[in-house]
Amino acid sequence: MIEILNAEILGFLSNLEDVDEEYLKIIDKKSTTSITDDLKNGHLTSNICMIVASQLKLNPKKLSSDLANKLDSLGIFKKVESAGPGFINVTLKREDFLSTLRIINQQKEKFGESILNSNQKVQIEFVSANPTGPLHVGHGRGAAYGDALARILSATGSNVEKEYYVNDAGRQIDILTASVIMKMHESDNSFFPQNAYKGKYIEDLGKKIEEKDNFNLIIDKSILDNLPKDPEKEIDEIISYLKNHYQANWKTVKDFSLKSIIKDIKNDLRNFNVEFNNWFYESSLGSLDDSKSEISVSINRLEENKQAYKKDGAIWLNTEDSGDDKHRVLVRDDGRATYFASDVAYHKNKIDRGFDEIINIWGADHHGYIKRIESSIEGLGSKKEKLIVKLVQFANLYKDGSKVKMSTRSGEFYSLNDLIEDIGSDAARFYYLSKQADQHLDFDIDLAKSDSKENIFYYIQYAHARIFSLEEKYKGLKSSKNIKKFNLSNIDYIKCDKLIHEISKYPGIVIKSALTYQPHLIIFYLRDLSQIFHSYYNDNHILSEEKDNQEFIINCMSSVRQIISNGLNLLGITPMQKM
């Protein structure tokens, strides 16, 4: 109906003096025709008269009243009024108002889907935690956000591919390998490097490897005694010693540890209801030694495009055009590529795969990194607009009233898996998504477990469960399985109107959530919908209503349940049938 209304409004405006088509297009963009917040203002509302009036120096009140009269006379709507400073408020005919119920009944779990982004090929890369240990609660937020976003964009017609970038190359993997080896030998020489990873999983990895390959590796005492004091230099020295003296063992430990950790990460994500379509390995980008590798090709092209240059023995990327504050090193003076170089090659690879939109979900601490990646994309001759970086802020975890400390290096942290075991995947996802991703989140585990109204997760689930149970009871009562169609226009029962009005907003919420990349909008909508439902449910005893109304009411209730179910699905949460 909004489209019809808009078309009529534009028709009216085009007949005004001083209005040309160009202008109408601008108006069309700036104005909003939407579902009203409150039923007292009718069903639909438009602010268009105020916008037109301000541009053309007309009286908004007069214009809106003219337009209202015109629209009213068409007979399409039940009532059209001019209100307030110049709003157009439209009351729909009963059957149009109720038509949403019929649509939900037809579309069921598809209700809310649209073709907003039809055929957009979108990639979302998220989590991408270094495979040096288990996922912690910080990663959980990125996982929940990325996955929900993927679901929402899919619902609006995009063809979405979810990808995890595995940093299986570089120094942190060396540190991991050295950590495992040194842990295995800690008891022999009572020494463990300051900067090595320390979690229990390191010990477990060592034990598994010892069970599998009974390898014997002796570390020279004199080496350990002469290590540098600086933690960074100390670990580097150990790495180079182990690599040089125990090449085969090094590879065994490295491969096993990586494989094992990645397997655990996949498993944790599966428990969190997140499945990736693609796992992209940094190592597949190749090395600089191979002139045909993706990483070499990228750097060569940047040089050809005069974006990269040699200076002080290193290769630099000019990133200043895109507003970065300094140039960035791609290849170090010792000939090794930087992490940034890999990332440039990775983004080149993404672009080559032909996505219309590439979404990166990064921790907020990486925000300074955006400009230089954009710059590299431009440098390679592509458009940086294809890249959309969404930042996810840290989540502070609170348990028993105090902050849970987290430190990856020390290995003492509350893992994502701990969280899932503690409160369940659904509640965890819900709370991760309950606030805008780019803002700090205080995650209160006690609240997530509490059974009060403050716990919105249960509040929404409770609405769903109540309706589910009601439907079961109703079916038993009628002993008829399907709710048959009826003539909506004859229903004069109005107590559900507030609910129906709220229901009709759902498709718009999904679209807005997709356009703004904000899953939390769905949560707040579901809470409002649940609130209206609970209120109605308390005031009315449905199963003792008159038969004529009962069927209609159950239909409304089913629609509410369907929407809660659909909405939770977009967040990757399973609705509860019983509580």
Place this chain on the structure above:
RNA sequence: GCGCCUGUAGCUCAGCUGGAUAGAGCAACUGCCUUCUAAGCAGUGGGUCAGGAGUUCGAAUCUCUUCAGGCGCGCCA
């Protein structure tokens, strides 16, 4: 110093492509379970939307500025 984010009720937060009296929940107080799930509902009180200036018919929303907080500024990844 530079960049990004934030500041709304005592607390936790919605609302931000400008629109109608600024909304929820918690906490405080008062009611509602012999009937479909009380993990619920109804009500009362609570606000200089951090401060200031600007843009305009209209600003929590946009611009500038001040203050306060968080994060980031490696030839680390």
